[in-house]
Amino acid sequence: MGRLIRFGLTGVVTTGISYLVFVGLLRLGVNYLVACTISWAAALTVGFAINRRFTFGIVGGEKRRRDFGFYLAGAVCQLGLGLAGYRVLIGQWRLDPTLAFGLNLVLVTTFSFLFMRFVTFRRVATPANVVEP
Numbered sequence: 001m002g003r004l005i006r007f008g009l010t011g012v013v014t015t016g017i018s019y020l021v022f023v024g025l026l027r028l029g030v031n032y033l034v035a036c037t038i039s040w041a042a043a044l045t046v047g048f049a050i051n052r053r054f055t056f057g058i059v060g061g062e063k064r065r066r067d068f069g070f071y072l073a074g075a076v077c078q079l080g081l082g083l084a085g086y087r088v089l090i091g092q093w094r095l096d097p098t099l100a101f102g103l104n105l106v107l108v109t110t111f112s113f114l115f116m117r118f119v120t121f122r123r124v125a126t127p128a129n130v131v132e133p
Contacts, residue, residue: 006055007113014049018043019101026097032090033083040079043070056121067120074115082108 018039025035048071052058060068084105089100 003055003117004113007051007116010050010055011045011109014043014047015105017046021034021105022101023097032086033095036082037079040075040082044075047071048073050120051116056116056123058121058123070120071116073114074120077115078108078112 011039021039022035024040030038048068049096052067052073083106085104085107086100089095089103090097110117
């Protein structure tokens with residue numbers, strides 16, 4: 001349960017970054033799909049560092065590159081899922097971008113947590129690589 005709470009707190013930070021960039025770009029006249037992609041990239045870097053250490057309690061450099069590779073792969077899948085969601089919610093259903101952002105967030109957040117938990121940061125707990133919750 002603690003991991004889920006930490007994931008939620010991390011999500012607040014990364015979602016805030018993503019939302020601010022997304023809305024800011026929309027106000028500048030950038031297409032919503034391009035704005036989504038850029039906001040995703042902005043939140044990606046911050047999210048990896050915070051999730052690895054804070055959410056999943058992984059310390060040290062062991063498997064950092066591997067973790068980032070999986071994190072990036074999951075994030076690309078998440079981006080594709082998010083873009084598809086926006087294509088439907090904004091492009092077809094003509095929902096307000098803020099409402100579409102909230103609805104899409106539920107789908108991509110669920111995917112993201114499950115991917116990180118069972119793929120990216122999956123570890124056999126050892127004292128050397130895991131901080132006690």
